[in-house]
Amino acid sequence: MTDRFSFDLHATDGKARSGVIRTPRGEIRTPAFMPVGTAATVKAMLPESVAATGADILLGNTYHLMLRPTAERIAALGGLHAFMNWDKPILTDSGGFQVMSLAGLRKLTEEGVTFKSHIDGSRHHLSPERSMEIQALLGSDIVMCFDECPALPADRDRIKSSMDLSMRWAQRSRDAFGDRPGHALFGIQQGGLEQDLREESANALRAIEFDGYAVGGLAVGEGQEAMFGVLDYAPDQLPVDKPRYLMGVGKPDDIVGAVKRGIDMMDCVLPSRSGRTGQAFTRHGVVNIKNARHQDDPRPLDEACTCPACRGYSRAYLHHVFRANEMISGMLLTWHNLHYFQDIMAGMRAAISAGSFAAWEAEFHRQRAQGDI
Ligand SMILES: CNc1nc2cc3c(=O)[nH]c(N)nc3c(CC[C@H]3O[C@@H](OC)[C@H](OC)[C@@H]3OC)c2[nH]1
Numbered sequence: 450m451t452d453r454f455s456f457d458l459h460a461t462d463g464k465a466r467s468g469v470i471r472t473p474r475g476e477i478r479t480p481a482f483m484p485v486g487t488a489a490t491v492k493a494m495l496p497e498s499v500a501a502t503g504a505d506i507l508l509g510n511t512y513h514l515m516l517r518p519t520a521e522r523i524a525a526l527g528g529l530h531a532f533m534n535w536d537k538p539i540l541t542d543s544g545g546f547q548v549m550s551l552a553g554l555r556k557l558t559e560e561g562v563t564f565k566s567h568i569d570g571s572r573h574h575l576s577p578e579r580s581m582e583i584q585a586l587l588g589s590d591i592v593m594c595f596d597e598c599p600a601l602p603a604d605r606d607r608i609k610s611s612m613d614l615s616m617r618w619a620q621r622s623r624d625a626f627g628d629r630p631g632h633a634l635f636g637i638q639q640g641g642l643e644q645d646l647r648e649e650s651a652n653a654l655r656a657i658e659f660d661g662y663a664v665g666g667l668a669v670g671e672g673q674e675a676m677f678g679v680l681d682y683a684p685d686q687l688p689v690d691k692p693r694y695l696m697g698v699g700k701p702d703d704i705v706g707a708v709k710r711g712i713d714m715m716d717c718v719l720p721s722r723s724g725r726t727g728q729a730f731t732r733h734g735v736v737n738i739k740n741a742r743h744q745d746d747p748r749p750l751d752e753a754c755t756c757p758a759c760r761g762y763s764r765a766y767l768h769h770v771f772r773a774n775e776m777i778s779g780m781l782l783t784w785h786n787l788h789y790f791q792d793i794m795a796g797m798r799a800a801i802s803a804g805s806f807a808a809w810e811a812e813f814h815r816q817r818a819q820g821d822i
């Protein structure tokens with residue numbers, strides 16, 4: 450075990466990299482997919498089930514937890530790890546993104562943002578300082594800077610002024626975070642789809658110095674082509690020896706494309722959220738289990754998958770429990786999706802270490818082109 454936060458690169462294959470992030474609460478194998486546990490739970494999963502899928506780290510969120518049950522209450526109960534019974538690493542987002550996407554009546558100034566809770570309408574305030582305080586109260590191992598993530602499309606002036614604000618807030622986040630051995634603070638690159646603004650943002654963050662760097666401001670409606678266009682240069686603008694975290698991504702082919710371009714960490718609600726709606730991701734493509742064509746199908750979702758849903762249940766059963774709106778439906782499909790996403794990550798880690806990422810990627814795409822699933 451270690452009392453420090455560190456990142457070791459083990460292998461590269463093209464721009465793809467594999468390695469390990471060491472924290473006092475455990476190691477994170479990279480490239481890593483991080484399940485989203487917004488309100489102190491990965492929905493429909495027990496923590497031990499999340500660990501069983503292969504996840505080394507999960508996510509919590511400042512915005513949701515400050516509203517309910519409040520960061521002070523979680524701190525009084527021993528912190529987020531004890532509260533949610535997860536003793537491995539936790540990364541928390543800083544809250545700015547959710548304020549802009551969920552809260553009402555927002556007022557944004559240089560100092561920070563005031564807003565009304567989407568839960569009960571109460572008034573709240575977030576700033577770099579308050580976000581650092583909340584994330585310290587939660588006790589998260591990896592803390593995200595308080596930033597502003599502009600919605601796309603946006604004109605260049607808006608992107609520039611927003612990025613400049615986020616860089617001033619990054620400095621304030623760094624100052625407020627202080628010196629907390631074993632805890633990491635990640636900066637978040639902004640700049641929209643503008644290469645020069647992203648370069649400016651990367652240089653500003655590098656001058657402040659962070660333990661890791663996120664590529665922010667993406668997966669906000671720009672589409673895969675535009676996102677990959679940014680990822681063709683943005684990771685290389687960031688320090689090579691620190692983890693690179695692409696926020697909010699994504700579908701399986703987004704994830705593979707991001708790792709291919711040098712990303713080490715990703716998060717997305719897709720596997721859990723779509724699992725609850727009956728959408729299963731498999732190596733042959735997506736299966737919408739509520740579709741009537743599955744009602745007599747004795748096969749598992751994915752013959753090659755070793756998760757509890759695929760080992761113990763038929764498509765016919767999964768179809769039935771979704772149609773009957775039974776609670777086990779969301780549990781089984783969420784578990785399968787998270788397990789499959791971790792399978793993809795494990796496959797890429799092994800391929801990068803073996804220098805066979807290109808072959809692995811070709812097989813990944815060939816399997817998905819098989820049509821009827
Ligand atoms: C979906 N596309 C997407 N693009 C994003 C871009 C940014 C960004 O530039 N800055 C910040 N601070 N957050 C972002 C986020 C939110 C991720 C969080 O959102 C929550 O998932 C819904 C989860 O919270 C547990 C996660 O925690 C890191 C993004 N999400």
Ligand SMILES: [Zn+2]
Nearest residue numbers: 754756759785
């Ligand atoms: Zn499965």
